[in-house]
Structures are given as C-alpha cells and as structure tokens.
Amino acid sequence: MSSEPILDNAEGAETISTDDPSVVPGRYWRPLPDGRLQCEVCPRFCKLHEGQRGLCFVRARTQDRIVLTTYGRSSGFCIDPIEKKPLAHFLPGTPVLSFGTAGCNLTCKFCQNWDISKSRETDTLAHAAGPETLAHAAGPETLARAAKALGCRSVAFTYNDPTIFLEYAVDVALACKQQGIKSVMVSAGYITPDARAELYRYADAANIDLKAFSEEFYRKVCGAHLQDVLDTLEYLVKTTRCWTEITTLLIPGENDSSAEIEAMSQWIADKLGPSVPLHFSAFHPDYKMLDHPPTPKETLLRARDIALKNGLRYVYVGNVHDEAADSTYCHGCSERIIGRDWYALTAWNLTHDGRCQSCNTRCAGVFDGPPGSWGRKRQPVDMRRFAKGV
Numbered sequence: 001m002s003s004e005p006i007l008d009n010a011e012g013a014e015t016i017s018t019d020d021p022s023v024v025p026g027r028y029w030r031p032l033p034d035g036r037l038q039c040e041v042c043p044r045f046c047k048l049h050e051g052q053r054g055l056c057f058v059r060a061r062t063q064d065r066i067v068l069t070t071y072g073r074s075s076g077f078c079i080d081p082i083e084k085k086p087l088a089h090f091l092p093g094t095p096v097l098s099f100g101t102a103g104c105n106l107t108c109k110f111c112q113n114w115d116i117s118k119s120r121e122t123d124t125l126a127h128a129a130g131p132e133t134l135a136h137a138a139g140p141e142t143l144a145r146a147a148k149a150l151g152c153r154s155v156a157f158t159y160n161d162p163t164i165f166l167e168y169a170v171d172v173a174l175a176c177k178q179q180g181i182k183s184v185m186v187s188a189g190y191i192t193p194d195a196r197a198e199l200y201r202y203a204d205a206a207n208i209d210l211k212a213f214s215e216e217f218y219r220k221v222c223g224a225h226l227q228d229v230l231d232t233l234e235y236l237v238k239t240t241r242c243w244t245e246i247t248t249l250l251i252p253g254e255n256d257s258s259a260e261i262e263a264m265s266q267w268i269a270d271k272l273g274p275s276v277p278l279h280f281s282a283f284h285p286d287y288k289m290l291d292h293p294p295t296p297k298e299t300l301l302r303a304r305d306i307a308l309k310n311g312l313r314y315v316y317v318g319n320v321h322d323e324a325a326d327s328t329y330c331h332g333c334s335e336r337i338i339g340r341d342w343y344a345l346t347a348w349n350l351t352h353d354g355r356c357q358s359c360n361t362r363c364a365g366v367f368d369g370p371p372g373s374w375g376r377k378r379q380p381v382d383m384r385r386f387a388k389g390v
C-alpha cells in the first residue's frame with residue numbers, strides 16, 4: 001500500500017462548511033475505537049481525525065462524520081463519442097454526455113489525467129478536462145435533462161473515478177434512468193464490495209482500468225492492490241447486467257512483457273469469458289513518469305495477438321491509428337462487423353439487435369437499432385442552459 005499521507009487540513013486555511021450544497025453526508029464509514037473515522041468506500045480505508053481529508057481529497061471528516069465535498073461540482077461537460085470511453089460494444093456510434101469531478105483514490109505515477117485527478121479545486125478545472133470543456137455545477141436532474149435534450153443515449157462518469165463521488169454518481173445514474181438515459185462508469189474498479197453494489201446498481205456499462213497484472217505494479221506504481229480490481233471485474237461480469245469492457249495502458253518496461261499479457265488474457269478468458277472486450281492503450285510520458293518512452297504501436301499489436309491467441313474475441317488498440325486492429329470481427333465467420341477509424345464508425349454489418357449479417361452469430365454487447373452517427377466530434381456543453389429546463 002502506498003504510504004502517501006492522508007491530507008491533513010486541521011491546521012490549514014480551509015474549514016469544510018456543511019452549509020455548502022456540495023458538501024453532503026458520505027456513506028460507508030465507521031468509527032474506530034481510537035476515535036478516528038474509517039472511510040470504507042475504497043480499500044484504502046483512510047482513518048480520519050476531525051478536519052482531515054482522505055487521500056482522494058474529496059471525502060473528509062467534519063463534525064464527526066465523513067462527507068463528500070464535491071456533490072454537483074464538475075470538472076467540465078462535453079459530448080464525446082461512446083467509442084472514446086472506450087466502449088466498442090455499447091450503443092456504437094452514439095454521443096455520450098461526459099463529466100467528472102476532481103480527485104482520485106489511486107496514486108498512479110503515470111496518470112494521463114493528473115491535472116483533474118490530483119486537483120483540489122473543482123471550480124477551476126475547465127481547462128484541465130480540455131480547453132473546450134465548460135465547468136459548471138449541475139444537480140442530477142439537470143444533468144439527465146441536458147443529456148436527453150442534447151440527444152445523448154448515455155451519461156459517462158469519466159474524467160475521474162466515480163468511486164470517490166459515489167453519492168453524486170448514484171443520484172445522477174438514477175435521475176438518468178428515469179429519463180431513459182443510460183449510465184456509463186469509467187473506473188479503476190478499486191472499491192469495497194458494499195460501495196460497489198450501490199455504485200453499479202443503476203450502471204448500464206463500465207470500462208474498468210486493469211492497470212497491470214501484477215500486485216507489485218499495483219502496489220508500487222498505483223498505491224493499490226490487484227485483487228480488489230479483479231474482484232470488481234468478476235462481480236460486474238458474473239453478477240450484474242452492466243456491460244463491461246477492460247482497458248490496459250501498456251507502459252514500456254513496466255507492464256508490457258509477453259508473459260504478463262499472457263497471464264492477464266488467460267485470466268480474462270478463464271474467469272470472465274471470451275466475450276469481454278479488451279483495449280490495449282498507448283502510454284505517453286506524463287506526471288511522475290516522464291522518463292519512459294511512448295508505447296510503440298508494435299507493442300500494442302503484439303499484446304493484441306497474444307490476447308486473441310488466448311481466446312479473447314474482441315481485442316482493440318487505443319491511442320494509435322490502426323483501423324484493422326480497431327475494428328470488430330464476427331467470431332462465427334470472421335467477417336468485419338464494425339469498422340472504426342479512431343472514434344468514427346466506417347462499416348456496419350450487424351442487424352439492429354447485434355447479429356452478424358453474414359452468418360447470424362450474435363456479437364456480444366448492447367445493440368439497439370441502427371448505429372449512431374456522432375463521429376469523432378467533441379462538443380463542450382454549457383450546463384447553465386439546462387439548470388431550469390429547456
């Protein structure tokens with residue numbers, strides 16, 4: 001476990017006011033015999049004295065309880081293609097309203113999103129989510145209304161991990177469900193069983209980061225544990241209806257050996273089955289890992305070959321341009337059934353319920369009617385337009 005300290009603001013300038021509408025009672029914590037309060041949202045189990053924040057920064061102890069301090073506060077709203085999450089088998093081609101807050105419960109040295117995940121200032125985050133995103137407060141009903149009015153089929157909790165803003169994420173997912181909008185969780189999957197059951201109760205799809213297949217990597221590089229993430233994957237695939245895909249960022253010399261990819265893909269095939277899509281994504285030097293080179297495309301293609309050889313049916317490469325390795329092939333007849341160029345669809349050979357038009361084999365995933373035509377655009381959203389309805 002990482003030795004990064006709990007963030008102690010007892011002597012700091014900030015006092016957490018429970019009058020602030022973004023401060024709400026947190027769930028999943030308990031008092032310890034020594035007087036501290038233990039947060040039990042994630043397996044880090046931060047033990048807090050009065051005035052302290054957990055490692056994620058957004059959960060804190062004030063007035064003898066643990067609170068979430070970022071309810072309704074976002075780092076920005078943008079409409080993305082669903083392929084960007086990445087989800088290749090969930091309502092392909094459709095737009096998804098994407099947002100996040102601030103903070104993170106992992107300490108990945110290679111974080112590709114560190115200006116958001118390590119931020120302590122949600123309201124100044126618009127530039128961090130991307131120069132074109134717009135940060136405004138938004139309650140669950142406003143968000144769901146905006147998604148519907150903008151023609152989005154789903155809402156994604158994506159710029160940081162919804163685990164740490166669970167109470168907000170669950171309320172948004174429920175409000176979306178009532179409007180017929182689906183919810184997508186993009187997460188590292190580092191969460192305790194009780195919190196997990198609540199967070200994913202209304203989730204329709206998830207992309208879980210499997211950061212490596214070694215406990216040593218998780219412990220040294222991410223300050224977390226592999227087994228908790230594997231437990232989340234098994235929970236999602238075996239016991240829920242939440243459509244699940246996996247992403248692994250391959251870092252040269254750290255988690256890209258053929259032996260590790262063999263073990264990972266064998267575990268996925270064995271425990272989760274051959275139909276869970278796996279995305280191998282390219283690293284670029286960032287945050288505290290500037291001394292590693294970008295991932296060569298050949299590494300991603302080698303990893304893809306290994307995973308396919310081990311029986312996985314849907315394996316993709318990300319952050320590089322390769323239309324062949326980014327397309328979906330029928331496992332019945334090998335026909336290309338979905339073509340992709342970056343995030344845009346270039347071919348579609350499926351029926352409206354997801355069967356191969358050549359051999360009628362069902363493609364795993366969530367398909368509902370013809371594919372969307374959003375393309376690869378990214379469109380910022382000013383949430384103030386939707387605050388009182390449109």
Ligand code: SF4
Nearest residue numbers: 039042045046054056
């Ligand atoms: S969510 Fe995790 S990191 Fe945040 S306070 Fe709770 S135990 Fe700590």
